Amino acid sequence: MNRFVAAERALRTAAPHQLLDAVRRVLREQYAAESVELFMADYGLTVLQPVSVLPHTLEPVSVHNSPAGRAFGAQEPFVEDRPESQARVHLPVTVRGDRLGVLSVTLPGGEHVQSSLSELAEIAEVLGHEVTVAERDTDLYLQARRRDRLTLAAEMQWQLLPGRSCSRAEYELGAQLEPAYAIFGDNFDWSATADRLLLYVTNGMGEGIEASLLTNLAINALRNARRAGIALADQAALADQAVYAHYRGQCYLSVLMFDFDLATGRARVVDAGSPQLLRLREGVVERIDFEAQLPLGMFEETDYVEQEFQVESGDRLIFVSDGVYAVASPGGETYGDAALARAIMATRLLPAAEVPRAIVRELTGHRGRPVPDDDALVVCLDWHGR
Numbered sequence: 330m331n332r333f334v335a336a337e338r339a340l341r342t343a344a345p346h347q348l349l350d351a352v353r354r355v356l357r358e359q360y361a362a363e364s365v366e367l368f369m370a371d372y373g374l375t376v377l378q379p380v381s382v383l384p385h386t387l388e389p390v391s392v393h394n395s396p397a398g399r400a401f402g403a404q405e406p407f408v409e410d411r412p413e414s415q416a417r418v419h420l421p422v423t424v425r426g427d428r429l430g431v432l433s434v435t436l437p438g439g440e441h442v443q444s445s446l447s448e449l450a451e452i453a454e455v456l457g458h459e460v461t462v463a464e465r466d467t468d469l470y471l472q473a474r475r476r477d478r479l480t481l482a483a484e485m486q487w488q489l490l491p492g493r494s495c496s497r498a499e500y501e502l503g504a505q506l507e508p509a510y511a512i513f514g515d516n517f518d519w520s521a522t523a524d525r526l527l528l529y530v531t532n533g534m535g536e537g538i539e540a541s542l543l544t545n546l547a548i549n550a551l552r553n554a555r556r557a558g559i560a561l562a563d564q565a566a567l568a569d570q571a572v573y574a575h576y577r578g579q580c581y582l583s584v585l586m587f588d589f590d591l592a593t594g595r596a597r598v599v600d601a602g603s604p605q606l607l608r609l610r611e612g613v614v615e616r617i618d619f620e621a622q623l624p625l626g627m628f629e630e631t632d633y634v635e636q637e638f639q640v641e642s643g644d645r646l647i648f649v650s651d652g653v654y655a656v657a658s659p660g661g662e663t664y665g666d667a668a669l670a671r672a673i674m675a676t677r678l679l680p681a682a683e684v685p686r687a688i689v690r691e692l693t694g695h696r697g698r699p700v701p702d703d704d705a706l707v708v709c710l711d712w713h714g715r
Contacts, residue, residue: 332359332360332448333448333451333452335355335358335359336352336355336356336359336448336452336455337452337455339351339352339354339355340352340355340452340455340456340459341455341459343459345462345463345464345465345466345467345469346463346467346469348367348456348459348460348463349365349367349380349381352365352367352432352452352456353365356434356449356452360434360436360445360448360449361436361437361441362434362435362436363415363435363436363437364434364435365432365433365434365435366379366380366381366387366432366433367379367380367422367430367431367432367433367456368380368389368390368397368430368431368432368433369429369430369470369473369474370392370401370428370429370430370474371389371474371475371476371509372474372475372476372479372483372487372509372510373476373507373509373510374392374493374505374509374686375391375392375393375476376389376390376391376392376476377389377390377391377392377395377397377398377401377430377431378430378473378474378475378476379473380430380469380470380473381473389476396409396417396419397419397431397433398431399419400419400420400421400431401419401421401428401430401431402683403421404421404423404428404680404682405421406418406419406420406421406446406449406450407419408442408446410438411435411438414437414438415435415436415437415438416435416436416437416438416442417433417434417435417436418433418434418435418436418442418446418449419431419432419433420432420433420434420449420450420452420453421450421453422453422454422456422457422460423453423454423457424454424457424458424460424461424492425495425496425497426494426495426496426497426501426502426682427461427492427493427494427495428493428494428682429457429460429461432449432452432453432456434449475510476510477510478510479510479511480510480511480513480537481538481541482511482512482513482537482538482540482541483509483510483511483512483513483541485538485541485542485545486506486512486513486515486516486541486544487506487512489516489518489544489545489548490504490506490516490517490518491517491518491519491520493505493682494681494682495519495521496681496682497521498713498715499526499591499712499713499714499715500526500589500591500710500711500712500713501680501681501682501710501711501713502519502528502681502682502708502709502710502711503680503681503682503683503684503685503708503709504517504685504706504707504708504709505685505686505689505706505707506704506705506706507652507689507692507693507704507705507706508704508705512704513533513535513536513537513538513540513541513704514532514533514534514535514536514540514541514543514544514704515531515532515533515544515650515652515704515705515706516531516533516544516548516706517529517530517531517648517706517708518531518548518551518552520552520555521591523591524590524591524592525588525589525590525591526587526588526589526591527555527561527586527587527588527589528586528587528589528648528708528710529548529551529584529585529586529587530584530585530604530648530650530706530708531544531547531548531582531583531584531585531604532582532583532584532602532603532604532650532651532652532704532706533547533582533583534580534581534582534583535580539580543572543576543580543582544582546571546572546575547568547571547572547582547584547625547626550567550568550571550572551564551565551568551584551586553567554567554568560597560635561586561588561597561598561599561635562597562599562632562633562634562635563633564586564599565584565586565599565601565622565625565633566630566631566632566633568584568625569601569623569625569626569627569630569631569633570629570630571626572625572626573626573627573628573629573630575626576626578626578627578628578629580626581624581625581626581627582602582624582625582626583601583602583603583604583624583625584599584601584602584604584624584625585598585599585600585601585602585604585605585606585619585648586598586599586600586601587638589640591714591715592715594639594640594641594642594712594714595637595638595639596637596638596639596640597635597636597637597638598619598635598636598637598638599622599633599634599635599636600619600620600621600622600636601622601623601624601625601633602621602622602623602624602625603624603650603651604648604649604650604651604706605648605649605651605654606619606646606647606648607646607647607649607666607669607670607673608644608645608646608647609644609645609646609647609673609674609677610641610643610644610645611643612674612677614669614670614673614674616666617638619636619638620634620636622634640712640714641712641714642712642713642714643712643713644711644712645673645677645681645684645709645710645711645712646709646710646712647669647673647684647688647707647708647709647710648706648707648708648709648710649669649688649705649706649707649708650704650705650706651703652703652704652705652706653669653688653692653705653706653707654666654669655703656692656703656705664692669688672687672688672691672692673688675687675691676688680711681709681710681711682709684707684709685707685708685709688707689705689707692705
């Protein structure tokens with residue numbers, strides 16, 4: 330049995346809460362590792378939190394200016410040379426484009442590191458898959474992601490998400506919610522098949538737990554309709570009925586819905602409310618407007634109509650909630666299309682998974698204070714096509 334197979338088997342047979350112990354043991358035995366640490370990206374994507382048993386744990390490391398953060402941002406292994414012929418290797422832990430964290434391994438230096446690097450990167454990928462599965466049975470990795478305590482509304486919203494990034498040959502997706510530890514109404518959802526990508530961006534009204542309950546009802550109603558194989562406009566209509574039946578028009582939810590054909594780039598669209606779309610194509614940013622329809626749940630038995638939209642290879646689509654484009658500076662100036670276009674241009678060289686975090690950081694500077702008054706949601710879709 331070769332050493333990679335031994336490592337893979339150790340991870341697949343480990344108890345959910347013992348994945349770190351398993352990878353430590355096998356890397357020491359098979360790769361002469363001197364230390365092994367797993368870091369999970371926190372909800373705000375600002376630090377990498379160590380996975381360990383409290384209180385015996387390490388300090389978090391910055392996503393922005395640390396060797397581990399460099400591996401996380403670039404999604405490439407980064408080798409940090411150390412004295413006494415050691416090397417510390419930082420390996421991204423990622424599942425189908427969803428960036429979970431970094432595995433940091435201290436090894437004897439020299440040729441031993443280079444000869445092991447590709448296998449170690451594969452082990453980190455296997456670890457990512459096992460962490461994703463293990464989260465069904467243990468809170469260890471979810472707890473490790475927390476720099477602060479989540480509000481109950483935020484707990485519900487993060488559990489509702491499909492992930493924060495995703496990649497396939499045809500597209501790359503990235504998204505971020507702010508305030509990460511106290512989000513309450515905004516949300517996103519996506520689902521892909523062999524031929525299609527469905528993407529929903531939602532902006533729920535209200536605050537706190539009530540806003541989260543409204544969004545949970547609407548998202549699950551949309552998923553229920555989608556999984557029944559129902560067309561996009563009818564998904565909106567059924568979710569509209571579900572929300573209206575419960576709230577009788579007193580609460581409603583805005584949603585921007587897309588159904589992309591992966592082969593042609595043609596999309597069907599339902600625009601039911603306030604989320605906005607901006608497109609970066611060949612160096613030009615423009616806002617894309619659709620025919621506005623009523624938010625879900627505002628009135629009884631609303632009919633929705635699909636519109637057509639064409640996306641081309643090389644397009645970058647940025648979806649934002651009103652907590653982005655309507656946010657005001659200390660002087661009362663709204664962020665608006667012009668500032669958002671500048672932020673999109675400034676981040677044009679970043680991968681899709683990095684863009685939402687960068688735009689949110691720019692937004693914080695405009696707002697002039699760290700804590701927003703409203704939810705802010707940014708989703709970035711890079712379209713490659715077939």
